[in-house]
Amino acid sequence: MASAPAPEVDAVVVGSGPNGLVAAVTLVEAGLRVLVLEAAEQPGGGLRSEQLTLPGFVHDLGATVHALGLASPAMRALDLQRAPDGHSGLELVHPPTPLGHAIDANRSAILHRSIGDTAAGLGRDGRAWRRMLAHLSANWPGLAASVLDATHLPPHAPRELFAFGVRGLWPASLVTRTVFRDEPARALFAGLAAHAAVPLGQPLTAGIGLMLGGLAHGVGWPVARGGSQSVADALVARLLSLGGELRTGHRVTSLAELPSARIVMLDLTPRQVRAIAGDALPARYARRLDRWRYGAGVFKVDWALDGPVPWADPALASAGTVHIGTSEQVARSEREAARGRHVGDPWVLAVQATVADPTRAPAGKHTLWAYCRVPNGSTVDALPAIEAQLERVAPGFRERVLGRYVSSPATLEAWNANLVGGDIGGGATDWRQLAARPSLSLTPWATPVPGLFLCSSSTLPGGGVHGMSGYNAARAALARLN
Numbered sequence: 001m002a003s004a005p006a007p008e009v010d011a012v013v014v015g016s017g018p019n020g021l022v023a024a025v026t027l028v029e030a031g032l033r034v035l036v037l038e039a040a041e042q043p044g045g046g047l048r049s050e051q052l053t054l055p056g057f058v059h060d061l062g063a064t065v066h067a068l069g070l071a072s073p074a075m076r077a078l079d080l081q082r083a084p085d086g087h088s089g090l091e092l093v094h095p096p097t098p099l100g101h102a103i104d105a106n107r108s109a110i111l112h113r114s115i116g117d118t119a120a121g122l123g124r125d126g127r128a129w130r131r132m133l134a135h136l137s138a139n140w141p142g143l144a145a146s147v148l149d150a151t152h153l154p155p156h157a158p159r160e161l162f163a164f165g166v167r168g169l170w171p172a173s174l175v176t177r178t179v180f181r182d183e184p185a186r187a188l189f190a191g192l193a194a195h196a197a198v199p200l201g202q203p204l205t206a207g208i209g210l211m212l213g214g215l216a217h218g219v220g221w222p223v224a225r226g227g228s229q230s231v232a233d234a235l236v237a238r239l240l241s242l243g244g245e246l247r248t249g250h251r252v253t254s255l256a257e258l259p260s261a262r263i264v265m266l267d268l269t270p271r272q273v274r275a276i277a278g279d280a281l282p283a284r285y286a287r288r289l290d291r292w293r294y295g296a297g298v299f300k301v302d303w304a305l306d307g308p309v310p311w312a313d314p315a316l317a318s319a320g321t322v323h324i325g326t327s328e329q330v331a332r333s334e335r336e337a338a339r340g341r342h343v344g345d346p347w348v349l350a351v352q353a354t355v356a357d358p359t360r361a362p363a364g365k366h367t368l369w370a371y372c373r374v375p376n377g378s379t380v381d382a383l384p385a386i387e388a389q390l391e392r393v394a395p396g397f398r399e400r401v402l403g404r405y406v407s408s409p410a411t412l413e414a415w416n417a418n419l420v421g422g423d424i425g426g427g428a429t430d431w432r433q434l435a436a437r438p439s440l441s442l443t444p445w446a447t448p449v450p451g452l453f454l455c456s457s458s459t460l461p462g463g464g465v466h467g468m469s470g471y472n473a474a475r476a477a478l479a480r481l482n
């Protein structure tokens with residue numbers, strides 16, 4: 001009997017976001033022949049950077065803040081600061097302050113690297129802030145390993161999980177109401193928790209706030225020098241140096257068109273998986289993917305600025321990230337967007353990367369991006385609302401604008417098909433879809449089809465540039481090969 005032909009490669013990875021690239025590097029490091037296929041001309045997915053506005057101004061299309069990357073066991077193991085021959089290594093640079101929160105023109109709260117300095121600025125809520133975050137920030141490796149590595153509990157997990165745990169399960173709205181007494185600490189915590197992109201009344205949203213706050217104190221919220229593209233470039237350089245292959249400008253439309261391989265790894269969300277896999281998926285699993293819920297979208301604006309943002313509170317000038325809005329605005333914006341409704345005065349998340357990395361703009365100039373949450377697939381122009389919020393806390397902001405690039409949910413989805421309806425998390429991150437991401441299983445990266453795996457942020461542990469979905473998917477695939 002004739003033996004089956006040898007596969008053309010050992011593994012094909014579809015999509016070169018951080019999870020696809022980390023999966024590919026993990027597989028190639030295990031000695032496999034790996035091919036990565038990417039729809040866009042440029043690799044990186046949520047790590048891409050481009051001169052979107054004016055020559056000399058580098059903007060991140062997606063992620064800018066790499067706290068999760070710095071804490072992630074997978075990214076740390078890759079040690080991307082160490083470059084293969086002929087390439088410069090990745091450099092993460094820190095703004096003087098990780099986060100500022102502009103409540104209104106006269107009030108703000110500052111999250112410093114030092115928990116003591118932060119507590120000192122929060123008046124009578126300072127002690128509660130310290131009590132809530134001190135243990136987590138002092139033990140961030142355990143915290144990161146426990147929360148980001150969804151495959152096992154490391155030996156030190158119980159303590160970190162306890163510090164994180166009980167309160168981490170709470171809705172963030174309960175923390176803001178019962179733990180803090182004044183608006184600065186309430187707004188600061190609400191803004192951190194709102195990165196969950198679900199209403200703050202939902203369980204586990206406090207956990208997101210605790211993790212991001214703990215990381216801000218524990219490791220900082222750095223940016224990548226030159227733009228987040230340099231994180232993708234470092235991953236691609238590692239892949240190629242080990243003999244892996246990357247083909248960009250190659251949109252995959254069907255599993256049938258892929259070269260034969262023992263492993264197929266999809267860095268895609270359930271909607272694209274369904275479209276590409278067609279009838280290959282068993283009916284029950286296909287129905288599960290069909291029921292996948294996408295979360296609210298974002299409306300994003302990138303600006304080229306003639307100078308720094310003219311914040312009313314000068315303390316905000318040194319913060320890499322600035323949240324804008326009262327705690328009530330944060331809660332209302334998230335709640336209404338999830339219900340499919342717009343608010344006229346949304347809370348706004350802004351990132352001024354040039355505060356940490358001046359190489360992204362000509363001398364003396366700056367970049368800024370900001371988004372607000374909108375209903376999934378919204379077609380409403382949120383630019384006026386976002387600029388009004390900025391103008392409120394930084395009077396004269398519009399006069400600094402040299403150029404702007406506006407991204408509606410449709411624009412976002414056009415450059416990256418994973419951003420369905422503008423959802424930047426790969427699917428709603430509520431407790432149900434965290435428990436079953438995308439399906440209820442000890443190895444949620446594996447599908448019922450032998451050799452077919454998912455590795456995007458639609459799998460555990462979810463959104464963010466940490467590469468853990470890719471790493472865990474690759475390990476699951478390698479375990480089944482042996």
Ligand SMILES: Cc1cc2nc3c(=O)[nH]c(=O)nc-3n(C[C@H](O)[C@H](O)[C@H](O)COP(=O)(O)OP(=O)(O)OC[C@H]3O[C@@H](n4cnc5c(N)ncnc54)[C@H](O)[C@@H]3O)c2cc1C
Nearest residue numbers: 015017018019039045046062063064065252456457464465
């Ligand atoms: C505006 C914005 C701001 C963000 N800010 C942060 C931040 O500051 N910090 C942070 O940690 N995270 C941030 N994120 C989230 C982070 O970018 C994502 O969670 C992360 O990129 C997900 O990685 P991934 O590999 O799962 O998918 P993605 O990065 O989305 O990559 C998927 C890749 O697959 C490709 N693809 C899709 N369909 C096909 C196909 N059919 N064939 C071939 N290729 C295909 C896409 O082109 C893309 O390159 C942000 C995201 C956005 C959009």
